[in-house]
Every structure is written in structure tokens, then in C-alpha cells.
Amino acid sequence: MRPRKCRRIGCLVNSNYFKPRGIPLVELEETVLRPDELEAVRLADLNGLYQEEAAGQMRISRQTFGRIIDSAHKKIADALLGGKALKIEIPLKGDAP
Numbered sequence: 001m002r003p004r005k006c007r008r009i010g011c012l013v014n015s016n017y018f019k020p021r022g023i024p025l026v027e028l029e030e031t032v033l034r035p036d037e038l039e040a041v042r043l044a045d046l047n048g049l050y051q052e053e054a055a056g057q058m059r060i061s062r063q064t065f066g067r068i069i070d071s072a073h074k075k076i077a078d079a080l081l082g083g084k085a086l087k088i089e090i091p092l093k094g095d096a097p
Contacts, residue, residue, distance in 0.1 A: 019085040031079040032087045037072035044069055 019028055036058070043054035055065035079086040 016088045028085040030085045031075045040069040
């Protein structure tokens with residue numbers, strides 16, 4: 001397996017957990033969204049960029065971007081439809097995503 005290439009992440013979030021209301025976090029299963037997956041969702045879904053342009057901003061190939069956004073969409077759907085907590089992984093300073 002090839003080593004993971006560094007990806008450019010242009011946003012940080014204030015909250016790193018989203019969960020169903022009224023259920024304690026300790027009782028919930030957790031789905032983890034990686035920083036590159038969050039960035040892909042931001043670029044494609046929030047900013048409305050096409051995959052080619054979003055991939056360029058992240059400095060990755062369009063195919064890699066497609067795999068990342070597909071993974072992110074599946075994780076978000078799993079959390080929403082499965083009543084799970086969605087944890088946004090926050091990289092430590094200097095960590096590569």
C-alpha cells in the first residue's frame with residue numbers, strides 16, 4: 001500500500017461531535033469523519049465545486065477526491081440514519097491527515 005499523500009485542509013471546526021438529541025454520548029455508537037473527508041464535503045457540498053476543482057484545491061487527484069467524498073457521504077448517512085454520533089477527527093498540529 002502506498003503512503004498517504006498530504007492533503008490540503010482549509011477549514012477547522014469548533015465542534016467535533018454531533019449526536020442525536022436526548023441520548024447520552026456514552027450510549028451511542030460513533031462514526032468518525034476524517035479531516036480530509038470533512039474538507040471534501042465542504043468544498044463539494046457547501047461551496048458547490050466540481051470534483052476536478054475541489055481536488056485541485058486539496059492537491060490530490062480527481063479519483064482520490066471521488067473516493068474521499070464517497071466515503072464521507074456514506075459515513076454521514078450512516079450516522080444520520082443509524083442514530084450514531086458523528087465525531088470529526090481533529091488533527092494535531094503537524095500531523096498529516
